[in-house]
Amino acid sequence: MASSSLLSIGDLAARTGLTVSAIRFYEDKGLVHPIRSSGGQRRFLRSDIRRLSFVLIAQQLGLSIGAISEQLAKLPQGRTPTQRDWTQISKAVRGTIDARIVELERTRDRLDGCIGCGCLSLKKCALYNPEDRAGLKGPGPRHLMAD
Numbered sequence: 001m002a003s004s005s006l007l008s009i010g011d012l013a014a015r016t017g018l019t020v021s022a023i024r025f026y027e028d029k030g031l032v033h034p035i036r037s038s039g040g041q042r043r044f045l046r047s048d049i050r051r052l053s054f055v056l057i058a059q060q061l062g063l064s065i066g067a068i069s070e071q072l073a074k075l076p077q078g079r080t081p082t083q084r085d086w087t088q089i090s091k092a093v094r095g096t097i098d099a100r101i102v103e104l105e106r107t108r109d110r111l112d113g114c115i116g117c118g119c120l121s122l123k124k125c126a127l128y129n130p131e132d133r134a135g136l137k138g139p140g141p142r143h144l145m146a147d
Contacts (some may be wrong), residue, residue: 004045006035016052023052029065031055031072047080058093062100 013020025049027030027042032051034042051072058068075081 007046007048009042009044012044012048012052015049016056018056019050026052026055030069031065033077045080046053048083051075054089061093061097061118063093063096067096 007015009020009023012018012023016023018026023032027034032044032048034048036045054072055068058071059065063071071092074089074092075085091104
């Protein structure tokens with residue numbers, strides 16, 4: 001592969017808006033795989049711009065590094081992913097996003113009336129929690145969390 005088609009870590013940082021340390025973090029997590037030059041410097045494929053862009057978007061959507069890694073492992077190494085590659089990942093991630101939307105909508109719809117019981121107002125609580133029945137279901141705001 002011609003060295004002119006490879007990017008230095010600084011060039012990749014400039015193209016993605018990430019810091020060099022963030023790129024090294026993602027490298028440590030196995031999300032990008034640089035090629036080492038004869039002098040030991042990291043060199044990245046241009047397709048790594050897309051990979052890191054996907055990482056940023058997926059994190060904003062609430063996906064964990066592990067889930068992102070699982071999806072990126074489906075992409076080919078050494079070539080730019082095709083539209084078909086990205087479509088397959090999109091379909092896989094869509095279910096996670098849809099479930100998150102349902103969870104967020106349920107929380108939004110219930111939030112005004114309840115913090116989930118660790119109740120702040122027993123006088124007007126619609127779910128009054130005698131004998132801490134919600135506590136038997138586990139810690140945290142049980143009425144808002146999916147059980």
